[in-house]
Amino acid sequence: MRVDCALTVPGPSAEELAPRLPDRWRGVFSAVNDRRDPPAARTDDLQRRLDEAGLDGAVLVAAPSLSRRLEHGFAEALALATNGWLIETYLDRATGLRGTIFVATIEASIVEAEIARCARTPFFAQVRFPTGGGYLAGHHANRPLFVTAARQGLPVLIDSHGGERLTGVGPVATTLEIPIARAHALQAHLTSAVFHGILPSIPALRLIVAQPGIQWAADMVDRLDRTWNLLGAEIPEITVPPSRQIAEWVWWLDEAAPGADSATVGEIIRTLPGSRGATSPTRRGAWDSVDPALLRDLYGDRAPTPVAA
């Protein structure tokens, strides 16, 4: 079975989302949403992509392309509207497809309510971490999202959406810098999560890393271990070595290595600590043959199944 665990589809346009937004927020969404027009043929295009890639199933990721951070009231309305739109536009039209819950804020009450609401439906398999929110993953402000996702049995997908805009040395200025900026953002989030102990403190949490290339990962994991060994006195409460944290709680997606062939990606993933010690030879989840048991391990009974219109 071939499954893409983070298949990105174009986010909703203002026109598509308007009926789902209160009057108060329609104009605001038009102003901050970068997508102006809906694609001509959404579901046809999705089917074509599935066929071309030889995919049996997919977990869709769709998010508005936003040009700025959002106030809480708008974020609440936007998540409600976007997740409803995803169900109506894609998930309710074919069996087997699953979706990724979109949240646009880390405000606890909003996140908890939206994840719980979506988890009551059969459509969603994971939660997307709202990168670009101003807080790295390990910050305590993000804890409600991780706790709620774990409580609902949903993995958290972390990608680099927005990471290409700003780096630790200012705004990205050229196109060539984008993939490296995304990888930089992901490294910062993973480092933060590991050194703040988010992963061991929520044993049921599963973190899925997607999108920005994973070639950097092996070096980063060694670097985190070395840092922990050398400077661990700063964080005595972190007793699980970083490489073990990543082995236990982090899943890497094949899609994270754009352009690399499957064998290369498999080799990269096998060099990661999680794979070295895992009972499964790899923990890969996308764009390749996936053992259904591995999918069930990741998603439980929310795992995507072969898509049928």
Next chain:
Amino acid sequence: MDSATSPITRRVVDCDVHPAIPRVETLFPYLSAHWVEYMTQSAFRGPVDTSYPKGYPNGGSVDATVSEPASLAGAVLRGPDDQAILNCLYAVDSVHNPDTAHALARAVNDWVADRWLSADARFRASIVVNVQQPSMASAEIDRVAGNRGFVQVLLPVRTRVGLGDPLFNPIYEAAVRHNLPVGVHFGGAPGNAMSGDGWDDLYVEEYAGMAAIAQVQISSLVGHDVFGRFPALRLTFLEMGWRWVGPLMGELDRAARGMHRRFARGTELPSTMIRAHTRFGLTPGYASNDVVRDEIASAGLADLLLFTSDFPHVHGSDPTEVLKGLGPARAHAIEAANAWDWYPRLGDGER
């Protein structure tokens, strides 16, 4: 033949050694009366933003050893032909008054020339400049580059904008004008967060994350085609690891190949530019010595590495141990030959 017994080389060039300025008053003889009065009356204690917080083991023992030329030479130079490049990490970039920062940079360089370069002919040094003010930095490079003991310009890796930005052209122009590499070192105090996605709040995040900043900086240099603008420019990345260089080159090559020509402005692949224009300090390797040696051999990076003890800083491993078992040719390249190629002024017998 085991490299430990190889006759090829026992001469070492240590490209990253850190003398320390014990207190700001040390610089007073090199500051004008105006700045001495300014600093005295304002109780200025020197730049306080440090990338090596007091008490953290990576900073090592900052004692008299790093303030006295003879003791530092005894610690890092093992033979009469060994050499060491002194990189004084005085955080002038953290001083917000540009005139003060510039005056401090000048004073540091004069102190280095007077106190260190004249004390031991085996010492070389990097020129300290305020990266926040490139035109002032350029003037300072021109002022002191006549002293052949200065072999490099020193910048922190953390900056307000990427190093590819034309803002930094005056620094690169001056470096090229004097045939000096630009060292880019762990640390910096630009005033912005380590990540565009929020502030880190632990030092371990900063320490582990500096390598990712270096990766972004190289992508900025390549993306802005800085090496096309300055074909003679050379940059040395220090104290941020190097095992990420191979993956970075692969990722940038892939991105460049997939781009329309107007986005990928350089005519060469990024990996070709990086191999030609950058070198990397050996320390820290962020892995066991066996892993580091394997990667030097398998990734074809031996030509890009320079021996660095990073004294007095500590990273949990001894870089001299890495060289053992590498094989004589690779060991010789890393501990001396690469540096001789990279720093033309190392060969100056008389300064």
